[in-house]
Amino acid sequence: MTKLHMNRRTLIASSGAVLATGVAGGLAPARAQSLAPTQSMRGGSNNYRPGAPIVERIGGGGFWMTGTVRRAGDGAPLSGQRIQIWAHTTEGHERDWHSHGATLTDANGVFRLEMPQIVPAFGQPHGHLAYDSEEFETVFLRPVMSSARDTTLEAHFVLQPA
Template sequence: MTAPFYNRRSFLITAGLAGAGALQWPIGALAQAYQPTQTMRGGANNYRPGAPLVDKLGNGFFVRGKVLRAGDGAPLRNVRIQIWAATTLGGEREPRNHGSVLTGEGGQFELEMEQIVPNFGQPHAHLAYDDADFKTVFLRPVMPSASDTSVTADFVLAPA
């Protein structure tokens, strides 16, 4: 068996080709990673346009997430997200269970509220983005258990 012939030139050519391929892979992967979030079935149920901005809607349960721009994944600051759910205070139509928050510096948002309870057999929250800059998205994340104390829902928004 003969050993392969390597010299400085073949090494540089091989390393250059491998490096170019490695640089292209993350770019394509990132572009695919930031596809727009699709509206979930049932997400708009009991939606109330213009729900007021609130600091909190109760204690002990947290709805968290982040908002990114489709394509490049840039975090979106000062984006209004509406949140509502059936809680220990009452159903999804209860005004004390509806509120909006703004995203912070890194696109994150959080709202503390009363414990979410099962509605139609499932503990779930509703979240909406409905301002003019991006396409409207309604989410309805279902929690694995009614004893969970938080739920996370992220948005990737496409321009309107």
């Protein structure tokens, strides 16, 4: 379910890399696919509150934020990674402390956190996620729900070692 974002910059960079290795070492079959790190989204860090606690669920629940965390390059799932989540929900604004919480990825690099229903705010029903620990580069995501009636939203991280 992960989208591979290919733009002109990554295309030029990866073609350059292929040319360089091809010329230098001969085009050997790649042992591991090179997975590009996820870029932060515009507005992803808005109303971020550093250090939100790890919680069983945010508020009363009823809505699920899910996703995966993998390592850039080989795509290996990363377990025990802390992902912070916040949104404008039926229980509060984005800026409210009680709208924020964090969870950890499992052995397969999957995270799932129950939270109150996200409702449209500032024109779109959207959530915010952050990877903000020290081991990898910080990434802020701002996924938008395809329908305000959805009761789940997913977001995926590919992290670059810091």
